[in-house]
Amino acid sequence: MTLEGVLDTIAAVCMITGALLSLAAGVALLRFPDLLSRMHAAAKPQVLGLLLVLIGCAIRIATVVDITTMVLIAFFQLATAPVAAHMVGRAAYRDGQTRTDLLITDELAPHLDKFGDRSAERNGRFTANPPAAE
Incomplete structure (x- = not known):
């Protein structure tokens, strides 16, 4: 087996694994019961899946301009996805x-109760089982 064949195999494994992780993240978004679980599914496996697909593409394409673009995509995904998930979870919690x-x-309840920031629960808008979407 040549070096090109080995690199193609590694790239294929990375891309297939990344695609399966992204698929699992999409299925989890539909199947998980609450917002925090769905947020976790949207942030963790989706980012790792994208990184594996980018690594597979970088191995397969192997041009400097394309690899630079993929590194930028990976950097911005790693920088924005966790922050966005954290902010969505925090806003939903509040x-x-x-x-x-x-x-x-x-761990957040004592801090928010101290400042009276859980007004949604006191006003009766919180429901353990939200109504089903029509």
Whole structure:
């Protein structure tokens, strides 16, 4: 087997693994019960899946301009996806849209209660089982 054949095999494994991780993230977005679980599924395996696909493409294409573009895509994905997921989760928590019965540890509640920031729960907008979408 030549070096090109080995690189093609590595690239194919990276791309297939990345595609399967992205598929798993998409299925988890539909199947997980609450916002925090869905947020985790959207951020973690999707980013790793994209990075593996980019690595596979970089191995296969192997031109400087394309690899530079893929490195920039990977950098911005790694920089923005966790921050965006954190901000969505924090906003949903403050608005009372999370299912606190599914939380094992709630480290944010004492801090928000101290400042009276959980007004959504006190106003009755929080529901453990939100209504189904029509």
